[in-house]
Amino acid sequence: MPLLGREVVSLEGRIRDKALAALFMAALAGFCLWGLLAPDKAESATENRRLAQAPALSARALFSGRFMEDFESYASEQFPLRDAWTGLADVAGFAAGKGDNGRAYYGKEGRLFQMDSFDFRQLDRNIGHINAFFGEMSEKYPKVRLAALAAPSAWNVEGALLPDFAPVPDERAALERMRDGLAGGVVFIDPSESLAGAAAEGEEAYFRTDHHWTADGAYLAYRDWSEAMGRRAREKESFERAVASESFLGSTDSKARLPWTRPDRVAAYFDEAQTGAEVTVESGAPGKPGAPLGDGLRQEGRVYGLYDYGRLSGKDKYAFFLGGNYPVARVRTGAANGRTLLVLKDSFANCFAPFLCGDFEEVILVDLRYYNGGLERFFEEDGVDEALALYGAERLVNERNFYRMRMGAG
Numbered sequence: 001m002p003l004l005g006r007e008v009v010s011l012e013g014r015i016r017d018k019a020l021a022a023l024f025m026a027a028l029a030g031f032c033l034w035g036l037l038a039p040d041k042a043e044s045a046t047e048n049r050r051l052a053q054a055p056a057l058s059a060r061a062l063f064s065g066r067f068m069e070d071f072e073s074y075a076s077e078q079f080p081l082r083d084a085w086t087g088l089a090d091v092a093g094f095a096a097g098k099g100d101n102g103r104a105y106y107g108k109e110g111r112l113f114q115m116d117s118f119d120f121r122q123l124d125r126n127i128g129h130i131n132a133f134f135g136e137m138s139e140k141y142p143k144v145r146l147a148a149l150a151a152p153s154a155w156n157v158e159g160a161l162l163p164d165f166a167p168v169p170d171e172r173a174a175l176e177r178m179r180d181g182l183a184g185g186v187v188f189i190d191p192s193e194s195l196a197g198a199a200a201e202g203e204e205a206y207f208r209t210d211h212h213w214t215a216d217g218a219y220l221a222y223r224d225w226s227e228a229m230g231r232r233a234r235e236k237e238s239f240e241r242a243v244a245s246e247s248f249l250g251s252t253d254s255k256a257r258l259p260w261t262r263p264d265r266v267a268a269y270f271d272e273a274q275t276g277a278e279v280t281v282e283s284g285a286p287g288k289p290g291a292p293l294g295d296g297l298r299q300e301g302r303v304y305g306l307y308d309y310g311r312l313s314g315k316d317k318y319a320f321f322l323g324g325n326y327p328v329a330r331v332r333t334g335a336a337n338g339r340t341l342l343v344l345k346d347s348f349a350n351c352f353a354p355f356l357c358g359d360f361e362e363v364i365l366v367d368l369r370y371y372n373g374g375l376e377r378f379f380e381e382d383g384v385d386e387a388l389a390l391y392g393a394e395r396l397v398n399e400r401n402f403y404r405m406r407m408g409a410g
Contacts, residue, residue, distance in 0.1 A: 090257045099163030103255035105155065107162055110262055112252035113155040114211040116394045118169035120177070123397045127181040130389060133375070133405035137387065138185050141379050147187040148389040149225050150175055150396050151213060151348040154206040157195045174397050189228050191221040207264045210250020211392070212318055215241075215268050215351045222355040229386070234358055239269035244309070248317040266317050268307060268351070273358035276334040279304045284327035284370040286377075294370040296324025306331065306354050321350035327371040330364050333357040342378050342387040344368060344405070349390045360385075368401045375405060 055061065055070035062068075093101050100106060105113040134146045155162055156171040172192075179188045195217055199205045205217035213221070219236055226233035245266040253261055281298050296319065297311075298304055308323035322329055325347055334357065341360040343349055345367055356363045364378055378384055391399065 091259070094258060099166055101256055104252045105163055105166050106256060106258070107155075107158075109161055109208075111154075111158065111161045111208050112256050112258075112261070113158075113162060113166075114153070114252050114255065114394075116153060116155075116169055118171070118174055118394070118397045120174065120397070122400065123174060123177060124181070126396060126399060126402045127178060129402035129405050130186070131181075131183045134186050134387070134389075135183055136406070137376070137379060140376075141384070144379065144384055145187075145229065145386045146185060146388075147189060147225065147229060147386070148178070148182060148396075149189040149191070149221060149391075150178060151221060151390070151392045152190070152192040152195060153393050154211060154213075156393070157192060157206060158199050169397075171393055175393060178396060187228050189221070189225045191224040194220040194224055204265070207248065207250050207318075209248065209253035209261060209264050210318060211252055212250070212348060212351070214264075214266075215321075215354075218348075218352040219269065219355060222352060225388070226359070231359065234271070234355070236269075239271045241267055241269050243267045244307070244320055245312045245317050249315070250318060254315075266312070266320055268321070269354065271358065273334045274306055274354055277306050277354075277357050278332045279306060279322065280330050280332075281326040282328035282330070284372050286373040294324065294326040294367060296322075296326050298323045298326065306357075318347070318350070322353060322365075325350070325367050325370065326365075328364065328366050330362065331357070332362050333360060335359065335361050337361050339385045340364065340382050342366065342375075342382075342384045344375075344387070344389045344391075346391045346395050346399075348392045352390060368399075368404045372404065372407070374407050 055066075061070070090101050094106055098106070100115060102115070104115055107113050130148060137144060138146060152175070153171055155166075155168050159168075162168065175190050175192070179190065182188050195205045195213070198216070198220055203216055204214050205220065206213050219239075223233040223236075243265050246263060248264040248266045249261065250264065279298075280303055281293060281296070281300055283293055283300055293300060296308075298308070304323060306322065307320055309320065311317060311319040311323065316324075331353060337360070339360045340362045341356060341364070343353070343363060343365045345365050346369070349365060353363060353365060362382065364382060364384075366375065366378070
């Protein structure tokens with residue numbers, strides 16, 4: 001090729017390279033400008049959680065390194081098109097044969113499992129908190145019956161659907177530790193066997209895209225708890241099962257964005273005892289108007305039903321049960337038997353609660369993540385007949401708010 005021709009080709013190549021570099025820099029600058037000018041999002045509807053906000057600048061935060069750590073989280077969570085980039089990364093990882101993305105396992109048959117880790121030292125502390133509180137209450141109110149129910153993790157019940165060689169904590173050892181460590185007067189219920197048996201027979205005991213059990217799974221736990229307490233559980237056939245939604249993509253779907261994931265059905269069980277049930281919510285600081293009301297949308301002082309149909313149009317369709325999580329939710333049922341149950345709970349109790357309406361006249365559900373008051377007042381003022389601590393196994397192990405059980409006691 002003549003020298004002039006080579007120079008022309010070289011010049012064209014340099015121009016093309018510079019144009020591509022300029023285009024890349026313009027796109028990068030555009031994204032940066034977008035990130036700076038776009039208003040910050042308070043929460044992610046896709047992930048169903050609050051997003052990091054711009055950290056406050058102070059000399060202490062700057063020199064300690066905390067400001068840069070918080071700013072890195074803020075920049076990462078407020079990055080333009082974050083959901084799209086995260087979803088693309090999940091698809092690429094799945095296509096490459098990965099069994100997880102660091103947040104959720106890609107299970108078999110379309111299952112998504114939450115990735116957990118267990119702090120056994122915290123478990124021992126939590127056992128101590130439960131024993132101390134229940135022990136003190138049993139001394140003061142010896143007629144009150146006490147129990148603890150652990151909702152096993154989906155990956156424990158449906159372990160055969162985990163990716164091959166997926167490393168998971170030893171939940172069975174944790175539940176045995178809980179059983180052995182609880183005081184003698186506390187009845188411990190582990191419904192793992194019942195749930196695993198139902199799942200093996202094809203029953204939807206857990207959602208495929210969420211870490212919670214379904215209403216079908218909650219019923220099995222209700223049955224095991226009733227039998228352990230010497231009561232006969234109401235037969236499943238006495239309820240009417242109805243599907244409330246067929247488009248639920250839950251918490252594990254938010255952690256693993258695979259576009260072909262099939263949505264779950266949300267079903268509920270209804271009976272006459274629920275017909276007249278009234279639910280009221282209370283703040284996390286008794287006697288202080290305007291105190292936080294958890295992650296739900298219900299308001300203090302108003303009467304609601306057991307189910308919040310408005311939540312079925314949003315991302316978190318599990319909030320259909322009780323309308324979400326509140327510091328205190330009081331359920332006044334259609335059972336006129338004068339009996340009161342206190343439930344210390346996390347969200348696993350939300351679809352468990354409707355089954356209680358035929359057994360107790362009042363059910364008081366307290367979530368220690370949001371409640372800052374004393375618990376003994378429920379024994380004194382409401383005449384509690386039974387108390388139940390109902391938590392997911394992972395939260396029983398790792399929860400750091402159980403010390404609040406003893407606030408206001410003594």
